[in-house]
Amino acid sequence: MNNLTRTTWITSAIVLSLLISCAAKKEFKDEFDVGKTWVEQLAQLPDFPDLQNLIEFDAGSITDYSHAVDPDSISIGQDGVIRFTLVTRSSTGAMNISYEGIRCITNERKLYAIGRDDRTWSEPRVSDWQPLDFVRQFYAQRELSKNLFCPHKQTVSSREEAISVLKRGSHPDIFR
Numbered sequence: 001m002n003n004l005t006r007t008t009w010i011t012s013a014i015v016l017s018l019l020i021s022c023a024a025k026k027e028f029k030d031e032f033d034v035g036k037t038w039v040e041q042l043a044q045l046p047d048f049p050d051l052q053n054l055i056e057f058d059a060g061s062i063t064d065y066s067h068a069v070d071p072d073s074i075s076i077g078q079d080g081v082i083r084f085t086l087v088t089r090s091s092t093g094a095m096n097i098s099y100e101g102i103r104c105i106t107n108e109r110k111l112y113a114i115g116r117d118d119r120t121w122s123e124p125r126v127s128d129w130q131p132l133d134f135v136r137q138f139y140a141q142r143e144l145s146k147n148l149f150c151p152h153k154q155t156v157s158s159r160e161e162a163i164s165v166l167k168r169g170s171h172p173d174i175f176r
Helices: 003-024 139-149 159-168
Strands: 055-057 066-076 081-089 095-103 108-115
Touching (some): 055 159, 081 108, 095 139, 139 159
Antiparallel strands (some): 055 066, 095 108
């Protein structure tokens, strides 16, 4: 086999393998999404949280912040997103309040609003869906998704179940 024939054969083999891989590649869709397009519903901001009414949860030993959810703010939309107010406190007492959502089926979170000192909400600069798998700072959201609100990537069935799971500290379907 001469060099020209060999080069042509190698080039043809590469092109053929690329064509086969492109033809075989299928776009992954969750079972939830088959046959329909997911549409996010408009988020309705809740009342500002009563700090005496919060339910704390453990986000793990990686963080020294305390985390809590306002049970009055929990809602589960027709779009499968569980929305809630998250209150995070540092060991020095600094506090962040945010209204967020978790889309269990895709393990993503979205920031809808940030709480201000005057007990009003402000719009965040970035409000896109973000994956929870690879972003380090989302300890609380990852705990809520993995062990509380989204067992096996399925959203809890009701606000009451979400509150019960928060009070218990884990979802009964999750084995730690």
